[in-house]
Amino acid sequence: MADTENVSGVEIQLDNVTKRYPGSREPAVRDVTMTIPAGKIVILVGPSGCGKTTTMRMINRLIEPSSGTITIGGEDALRLNADTLRRKVGYAIQQAGLFPHFTVAQNISVVPGLLGWERGRINDRVDEMMDLVGLDPAQYRDRFPRQLSGGQQQRVGVARALAADPPVLLMDEPFGAVDPITRGNLQDELLRLQTDLRKTIVFVTHDFDEAVKLGDKIAVLGDQSTIQQYDTPEAILANPANDMVAGFVGAGASLKQLTLLRVRDVDYEDIALTAPADESPATLRQRMIEQNRTYALVLDQRRRPLRWVHVRALSTASSLTGAGTPVGDSVSTQSTLHDALEAILAEGGHAVVTGTRGEYVGMIDITTVTDTIKQLREEHEAGSAAS
């Protein structure tokens, strides 16, 4: 992606980072080297106890690495004062970790306060952050955390982490403790925020679906935080590097992959015979016989799909608006292939594709979907063979 001018995040580089606890023979984190690109969401995902949280906590030095170097935006993180470092690195954790004796506003203003901002600026910032995460400042400013729902607490947690506008945001299973619907909403909102903010976000989770949904890149970690595969979600789904990753990706990798692709990215074809709604049934019948078609798609004036008509129904029909059967599920070019597949199955083998204004642009069928997956696999296999 070339648009780097709006990126507010900075690159994080881990080099040969190892964490060894006294008294245990094996290190908790062994020799991790990875680059977290500026302005991207990188997900650390792995089974519990694999050291993913330890790895993340070494970035803001809540855990001190035993050896190795960590640079954030070119600065050696291990040379900075740890508290100063952490004020520049946002931190959001499971169940938000809000201070129960502070109001929402006080929670959000902690870091700006530590950085010595003046009162007025902090107050403005609190309102700005609350707006950003979708909480009405007038209503929620002076509430205590226990007066908020789990989802709202989590929003405040994110607002607190972002309050001092840090270039880097660390998130440790931040949505692990909320119900699935709220989690989905919070994930969508994080993605929305990120399109504006373009922070560098390191996100720890054990939920692979969450990783696929949020990550620009995913690092699948094994024991001792060893990197099993570090790639885009598409690449990992298409071509797991080893059995451990495949096991973690789990069943239904192809289905998960479909959620990453949009209809506009695949070759749908304009293969249907279309007819304007005001065409007479007789002329359409004539055209269909000439082109040897059994079905035609009737469109309205703005070319939006209306009905399917069978050639035999046309001999008795008086107008095209009443003949045949209405079009059921259609998919837009914005839809994911996952949604498209659903429509294809419901419609019996193919689905109508519509453009941004709902106009007919083509047809997609099951072979389009399977071909796409096959092609992706081959690409990534070739790619990994080359590297």
Add this chain to the structure above:
Amino acid sequence: MSSTTKPQGFSTESGSRRADRIRLLAQPAAVVVLVGAVLVWAFTRNNDAIEAESINAGVLLTKTGEHLLITAVVAAIVTGIAVPLGVLLTRSWARPVAPLFIAIANIGQAAPALGVLVLFFLWTEWEGLWCAALPIAFYSLLPVLRNTITGIESVDPALVDAGRGIGMSSSGVLFRIELPLAVPLVLAGLRTALVLAVGTATLAFFVNGGGLGELVDTGYKLNRVPVLVVGAVLAVGLALIVDWIGAVLEEYLGPKGLA
């Protein structure tokens, strides 16, 4: 908070918020009625010369004052020592020795208050206020020490982690997160210590420390029941008031925002 932690050792915690509310209202009223009635009775009856020597405003005020002074000195010593000590013992570098201090304080409280008082008197050969206040303070130390440690240790580690994670220094986390959240338990401990102190202060006269116990003793030794009753009832009233003050402090000094 007090209703969820099982009280250990001496504690007047009722374990019920509603009971606390009842006491908050009823206790001062009961004290006024009880002490008022006894004082009216004592001052209006025909006191003989010996009784009159004790039952007069001057003596009663002096003894009450002595009693309160011991209680206040004990409270100051206990707060000044137990809270900082409790905080120190929760720092990571002091964790290994914390059980030792708790054990010493535990034994201190298992020892009978009167025994500690008398032994201190016999060993130091002091007498008066300090001879009474120091052993009583030692004896009352445990509830505050234990509650300070428990209070800080029961702060959700995720909050400490969050505090450190967003860049608070360790003292920032202590003063802005850990201590404020431990305040309810510290106050509960302090209230217990106050009750212990005001109760044990009735024994201060054994080491010439004065206090209302002296009136009880005078009445008993000279076989003057009114003197004994006035002394005892004043001591009871004072204890209830001190406990009530502790309850009020608990109610209004705790951090807001907690359930």
Add this chain to the structure above:
Amino acid sequence: MNLFDYVADRWDRLSLQAWLHVSEVVQSTIIAAVLGVLIGVAVYRSPIGSALATALASTILTVPSFALLGLLIPVVGLGATPTVIALVLYALLPITRNTIVGLGGVDPAIRDAARGIGMSRVGVLARVELRLAWPAILAGMRVATQMLMGIAVIAAYAKGPGLGGEVFSGLVRAGSANATNQALAGTLGVVILALLLEAVYFLIARFTVSRGIRG
């Protein structure tokens, strides 16, 4: 004479006082336990009743023990009677409080289940609720016993039996040869006995608390 010589010399009297001390404390605890559990059972279903009972019991505990003893002397005289009355009153709070908390803490689902399989009210109380509340009640008794050990020393002022007598003799004879030994023997004796009783409570808990709910 050092402490050991003193204790060896007065062993007969000290051991008798120790026995009396433990005996009065244990008996008072048992009386208070019976009363406390009865009160607890009577009020635990009613929030107001529970609040009143615990408020009253905790108010009693606030009363200085020396003042209470003093008030009892003109009414019931000297000796064992005021001692036992005072000790029982003080033991009531921890036991009543813990009974109410323990019974209130029984999962309503368990109570429902017991009723559902056809147990009577009394059966549920005796076989389910009190069994589950027993660790809390026992903890209350332990706290009460520890407290009474110290209060019984003060009760010697009202000529109550026990090791308090040694402490008072030491105080009265301040300056004489064995004053400190006497006070020390009394005080340490109480500490040792308190620790022994603690061990007894540990054993009772070990053998009477159902293994299913042992923490």
